[in-house]
Amino acid sequence: MIPAVEVAAERNYLNEETGVLSWLFTTDHKRIGLLYVASISVFFFLGGLFALLIRLQLLTPNGLLFDSETYNKLFTMHGIIMVWFFLIPSIPNTLGNFLIPMMLGAKDVAFPKLNLLSWYVFNLGALVTLYSIFRGGVDTGWTFYTPFSTTFSTTYVIAAAAGIFIAGFSSIMTGLNFIATVHRMRAPGMTWFRLPMFIWSHYATSLILVLATPILAVTLLLVAVERIFQVGIFDPALGGDPVLFQHMFWFYSHPAVYIMILPAMAVVSELVPAFSRKPLFGYEFVAFASISIAAIGFLVWGHHMFTAGTSPYAAEVFSFLSYLVAVPSAIKVFNWTATMYKGSISWDTPMLYAIGFIGLFAIGGVTGLFLAALGIDVHVQDTYFVVGHFHFIMVGGTVLAYLGGMHYWWPKISGKMYPEGLARLSALVAFIGFILTFFPQYILGYLGMPRRYAVYPPEFQVWHVLSSAGASILGIGYILPFCYLLWSWHYGKPAPPNPWKSTGLEWKTSSPPPKHNFEETPVVTTGPYQFGEMKEELDLG
Amino acid sequence: MTTHLRFATQQSSSVAGEYDLLFWILTAICGIVVLGIAAMIAYSALRYRRRSETELPEQIQGGIKLELTWTIVPLILFMGMFAWGARLYFEIETPPANAAEIYVVGKQWMWKLQHLDGAREINELHVPVGRPVKLIMTSQDVIHSFFVPSFRIKQDVLPGRYTTIWFEATRAGEFHLFCAEYCGAKHSGMIGWIHAMEPRNYQEWVERGAAEGSMSSMGEKMFHQFACANCHHFEGPATCPNLRGLYGRQVQLKDGQIITADETYIRESILDPAAKIVAGYDNVMPNFTGQVSEEQLTQLIAFIKAISPPPGGDQPSSTGSRQPSERTNGIGEPGSSSITGSRPGVR
Numbered sequence: 001m002i003p004a005v006e007v008a009a010e011r012n013y014l015n016e017e018t019g020v021l022s023w024l025f026t027t028d029h030k031r032i033g034l035l036y037v038a039s040i041s042v043f044f045f046l047g048g049l050f051a052l053l054i055r056l057q058l059l060t061p062n063g064l065l066f067d068s069e070t071y072n073k074l075f076t077m078h079g080i081i082m083v084w085f086f087l088i089p090s091i092p093n094t095l096g097n098f099l100i101p102m103m104l105g106a107k108d109v110a111f112p113k114l115n116l117l118s119w120y121v122f123n124l125g126a127l128v129t130l131y132s133i134f135r136g137g138v139d140t141g142w143t144f145y146t147p148f149s150t151t152f153s154t155t156y157v158i159a160a161a162a163g164i165f166i167a168g169f170s171s172i173m174t175g176l177n178f179i180a181t182v183h184r185m186r187a188p189g190m191t192w193f194r195l196p197m198f199i200w201s202h203y204a205t206s207l208i209l210v211l212a213t214p215i216l217a218v219t220l221l222l223v224a225v226e227r228i229f230q231v232g233i234f235d236p237a238l239g240g241d242p243v244l245f246q247h248m249f250w251f252y253s254h255p256a257v258y259i260m261i262l263p264a265m266a267v268v269s270e271l272v273p274a275f276s277r278k279p280l281f282g283y284e285f286v287a288f289a290s291i292s293i294a295a296i297g298f299l300v301w302g303h304h305m306f307t308a309g310t311s312p313y314a315a316e317v318f319s320f321l322s323y324l325v326a327v328p329s330a331i332k333v334f335n336w337t338a339t340m341y342k343g344s345i346s347w348d349t350p351m352l353y354a355i356g357f358i359g360l361f362a363i364g365g366v367t368g369l370f371l372a373a374l375g376i377d378v379h380v381q382d383t384y385f386v387v388g389h390f391h392f393i394m395v396g397g398t399v400l401a402y403l404g405g406m407h408y409w410w411p412k413i414s415g416k417m418y419p420e421g422l423a424r425l426s427a428l429v430a431f432i433g434f435i436l437t438f439f440p441q442y443i444l445g446y447l448g449m450p451r452r453y454a455v456y457p458p459e460f461q462v463w464h465v466l467s468s469a470g471a472s473i474l475g476i477g478y479i480l481p482f483c484y485l486l487w488s489w490h491y492g493k494p495a496p497p498n499p500w501k502s503t504g505l506e507w508k509t510s511s512p513p514p515k516h517n518f519e520e521t522p523v524v525t526t527g528p529y530q531f532g533e534m535k536e537e538l539d540l541g
Numbered sequence: 542m543t544t545h546l547r548f549a550t551q552q553s554s555s556v557a558g559e560y561d562l563l564f565w566i567l568t569a570i571c572g573i574v575v576l577g578i579a580a581m582i583a584y585s586a587l588r589y590r591r592r593s594e595t596e597l598p599e600q601i602q603g604g605i606k607l608e609l610t611w612t613i614v615p616l617i618l619f620m621g622m623f624a625w626g627a628r629l630y631f632e633i634e635t636p637p638a639n640a641a642e643i644y645v646v647g648k649q650w651m652w653k654l655q656h657l658d659g660a661r662e663i664n665e666l667h668v669p670v671g672r673p674v675k676l677i678m679t680s681q682d683v684i685h686s687f688f689v690p691s692f693r694i695k696q697d698v699l700p701g702r703y704t705t706i707w708f709e710a711t712r713a714g715e716f717h718l719f720c721a722e723y724c725g726a727k728h729s730g731m732i733g734w735i736h737a738m739e740p741r742n743y744q745e746w747v748e749r750g751a752a753e754g755s756m757s758s759m760g761e762k763m764f765h766q767f768a769c770a771n772c773h774h775f776e777g778p779a780t781c782p783n784l785r786g787l788y789g790r791q792v793q794l795k796d797g798q799i800i801t802a803d804e805t806y807i808r809e810s811i812l813d814p815a816a817k818i819v820a821g822y823d824n825v826m827p828n829f830t831g832q833v834s835e836e837q838l839t840q841l842i843a844f845i846k847a848i849s850p851p852p853g854g855d856q857p858s859s860t861g862s863r864q865p866s867e868r869t870n871g872i873g874e875p876g877s878s879s880i881t882g883s884r885p886g887v888r
Contacts, residue, residue, distance in 0.1 A: 448690025
């Protein structure tokens, strides 16, 4: 690796140009990353507000606050906002945008203007979906199952779907941009097997974004066509097939699960070596695991439909493939664990989040094995077991990794250090709150509590109360970092270029970096995570 | 609020025992793996905690033996889980041949059930303990899902076709019936009870009901009311296929396709006859879409099933003078009950 370059910290990407217009017309990948942080933070807290209302409603069996119609809209909008306007863009469009060019030693992404356009398209889509919410909401569930969504729902289905349709183009633009950037913008000497794992995982994510998102667009378009023109596509009363919709929806939405989790794995694959000061164990295996998850992930959609009336023989194939896709995920968990063994383990906040991620992802992963087992799925499908499972992956996994990554790269992004003690405490609060919120949901599901119920039989209440109590703790775990990170933006201690003594090109430039990332294009001579190469820097530090 | 933390639920069907066995074995295996990983991480985090800022541990890059181990061992475990899960699934999906048939129509937001002997129930289903019961289900609007947690069974109920599920209650009691597929405003109100009764009590329950006629006899009435019998008569040459023995038979269609005449096919051929035309016949039948309710359809199907296969000798005439012998698959005594006034949800 090249020696650390000390760049005059006075001029950086944040102060090179100022004013609102300098942000709205920026093509700097770092600024676009921050624009995305602003957008998705709004949607995260909006989706979180819906979650809060859901958990309040479920405190009592008869429903504490709302009638069924309102409750149905709440969980629908919680799902739509969180999936498409927070989770899908969460890590790739924020940290990915900020870091991919820097990790490659490039000045920017391959198509900077397309990158900015993707942010505008994303917000346009979000506005259209928000319009449906403010006009009275939508009640189909985020899954838009037919024929309910096409024929029976009287809510703003088309507006909600149109917003998602539009936001999909932003996903495609980002995916294309990342693929082109990784292929064409690597610094001299940055061969494929010298790429940080963050890049491998984002490359796999980008492939899915580009290949799967069009299927969602087609599916939602067909929903709109059937709803507006009464063309029989999904509604059997018009000559359609409702299960066809499920095939099409999950053909996108299962790979979309990997759009949400692969970037989280990308972050954790950076955090664990950095805070163990040891190379990522089995680099090639982790890299190929990412690619095989992306590939096999396209072939398992049918496992959402084991009780939907599909052929039992097809179900068998999908079950088998679902077990296959679990293998690369397991490989990753074992490799992270092995990376820590005999390392030099720091207990800094990002590492606490990474450890939390591994634990929660492991639980979320093994409960996926239950759902992949055909006979077991029959009973727990469409219950809180499934709700618990995907929240462990999406919230315990993706959100913790996002927060861990935000803390790790915050000095680079803002040029400031966050308050370490408070941050450790808040990581612990989030972890405990999470377990308390979502673990009871597995038990609820096994006991037979169906999902999407506004009211429920009283024997389930005690677990719902525990879950709601946990959610209030979890909420604090989210609000705290939001507050102290904003605080540190102004009042934090100035950050050195490489506060964690990490490897990786992003740490070879100043904090915050100059507009074009590097004063001179770096030349790469070794693979990533080679801490032996930085012995000098460690001794100085 | 009951503050008792309940972790387990009743096992009340023939598959529930094996289900729970597999469930808890999976829980044990997965629990050990997760705790193992957690212990490993905790050990590393404590034992190798960074003690000086300049510390540089040995730079281990990886190890092929370990990689192969944690690829192959999970794969073998997963294949075991897959095989057992698939075996259980086929057991849950395959009804025994002697299962009694009950027709279910789901609609926003209630369950309508009809026994072969004609007894109807709403949001309640009475079944005897120890006898397999097969449900033939359809929806008249959106997708619903028939879910009985104590039996460990669930099956989506679709509009436009029939899906089936079966169970055998192993003990008497009252068990929740839930709709598990989100179906609109009152989804969480679409719940009911399965009353599993000792055979003696069940018999009493059957006898308490007033006879209105079996499903197939009602279907036969319909068969004449809609003038089906004018063309689909059972004697002599006809312009329409003879329906005796149709159910379960292989049917050759005009376009060369061969299909099995199941409930979904018969339903479609009533509502939209042009969709699949039998080889050797012309499409002369009118369209019945919108004229026959889902419940009437199930009765017509029960009638067609009752005359197939011909039970040898005792065959119904086209005038409907004799009862078809549908009793082979019924639970109670023929034509004995009609229960529409359901008991209010107990508990």
